[in-house]
Amino acid sequence: MVRFGVLGCGTMGSRHAECVVDGQGMRLVAVCDADRARAESVAAQFKAEAMTDARALFQRKDVDAVVVALPSALHAEFGVQAAQAGKHVMVEKPIDLSLEQARRLVETCGQRGVALSVVSQHRFHPDVLKLKQAADEGRLGRIVLGSAQSHWNRDQDYYEKAPGRGLTDPAEGGVLINQAVHYVDLLLWLCGPVAKARGFHGTLTHRIAVEDVSAVALEFENGALGTVTATTSIWPQPPERVEIFGSRGSVRIEGGEITGGELEGGWPDAPPADKDDFKPKLRPVRKQLEDFAVAIREGRKPLVTGEEGLAVLSAILEAYRSADGDGKRAAQ
Secondary structure (H helix, E strand, O other): OEEEEEEOOOHHHHHHHHHHHHOOOEEEEEEEOOOHHHHHHHHHHHOOEEEOOHHHHHOOOOOOEEEEOOOHHHHHHHHHHHHHOOOEEEEOOOOOOOHHHHHHHHHHHHHHOOOEEEOOHHHHOHHHHHHHHHHHOOOOOOEEEEEEEEEOEOOHHHHHOOHHHOOOOOOOOOHHHHOOHHHHHHHHHHHOOEEEEEEEEEOOOOOOOOOOEEEEEEEEOOOOEEEEEEEOEOOOOOOOEEEEEEOOEEEEEEOOEEEEEEEOOOOOOOOOOOOOOOOOOOHHHHHHHHHHHHHHHHOOOOOOOHHHHHHHHHHHHHHHHHHHOOOOOOOO
């Protein structure tokens, strides 16, 4: 049984607490937030202890792992503190806004011998895992092109309710690093490491300090090419989409489900149907937490590693730098 503490009791922190409580091989011990009322509310909901001091959370002997669900610019700072206290660490996406800080987090976890993972729950949709297996088995042939679309509809009130979402820079960052980061991760996971990233970014429909539309071109080390388009400015909001094109097959996934495509050699055998009555939106989050817990118990790396989170951040920052010359949308 892996005993968890959750740091940050906002929307995502509360969701992680719920997933730990519902998951297998995990137990929620404590939740922590500088806002005592918010910590107590989440603690009461999930029968955990409420705390307001992160350092005290990290020193608890009855906590094995910590989920860091704070604003993005604080992920590495508090992740490092948790690792230095001997806790396994899962940080919300992105791994951080600073490449230097993110590297420090990866290095500290390695030195301390603790597991590190970055939230990327979209990898855990059954159809995404099926596509990954097919790609790894060569069923798509040589992958030549990957495309991701993260197109959202968010009004000005969405940003006004939480200033960190974009009213200040960098805060949570713009649409590329805040919303589309999941799909950048999927492209790297399916197509391989990035050699070059080039981006164009604009702020077209919101009064915010960061971009609300982004278009990125990627060149992967294996020669494949990729595109990422992201926005919070369109109506209506379509399902998020990733498409992978290969010499022997092509697949389209929308909203985590395969909606089109064909493989010349056929699909791998499908796993047994997953009979799960947990909230559909949170199932992939819970599955990632369960994988993290199993990785801790077995002494292996989790499916999503800190190094992979670092690679995603590096590609995004390169896309920013190529557009404005200094990477101003995320600290270096």
